[in-house]
Amino acid sequence: MQSLVAGIDEAGRGPLAGPVTAGCVILPPDFPVEMLNDSKKLSEKKRIVAEEQIKKYACWGIGVIDHTIIDEINILQATLKAMKVAFDMAVMKLPDWCKKNSLVLPDVSQMNAVVDGIFVPEINCLARSEVKADAKFPCVMAASIIAKVGRDRIMCEYDKMYPGYGYASHKGYPTPAHKEACRRLGPSPIQRLSFKY
Incomplete structure (x- = not known):
């Protein structure tokens, strides 16, 4: 019997x-893994195609913390909270x-999870982190x-709600254009006020 492993990763720690x-994703044994890579190494088009297949065939969850x-609670704690929400949903x-x-439905407490990075959220399974x-x-x-495409989609919606900040292009990351828009327009309603500009 092949053991199921939950993969967990985040998107959006660095934006302003x-x-x-x-x-959080648990892949079936026959999933076409050749379409996968670190989301940052895939084009937007390939990410969207992969996300569609993941959502269709895998067991998945997503956590969104505003x-x-x-x-x-700070970005680290918010990230760990998002990971727990994603895991619980999956x-x-x-x-x-x-x-x-x-x-075979596994005993979740005996399942393994691999988390990208160095921190592990408080989840009910055998979890380890790896850079x-x-x-x-x-x-x-x-x-x-899942995390990247989901977040990008949210930021594109915010771009329609708060025009002028360029959220559809930079997705809230600290680009010169984003910083300039904040100086010119003031912080937007979705600005992280605890971050430095």
Whole structure:
């Protein structure tokens, strides 16, 4: 019996605006892993195609923690919170997903999770962190794609709500254009006020 591994990764720790997101993905044994990579190494088009396949065939969850919580509890704690939300969502889907894929439902507390980075969220399984896991483990690559595409989509929606800040292009990262827009227009309603500009 092949053991199921949950991959966990985040997107959006560095931006000056918007949420931090995290993905959790458990891949089926026959998933076409050749389409996966660290989300930063894939084009936007390839990320979207991969996300569609992940959501169709994998067991997945996404966590979104907004800018107000980031300011309240700090970006690290907000990231870990997003990871826990993503994991819990994936676990909630696990029974139906295992049944659909003719897989044995595991005891979640005995499952393994690999988290990209150096910190591990408080989740109910055997979790370990590894630097650059998003370049080594397909399930973490998939989690990074879910987190990145999900966050980009949110930032594109914010771009429509708050025109002038350029969120659709820089996604809230500290680009010169973003900083200049903040100086000219003042902070937007989704600005992380605890971050330096």
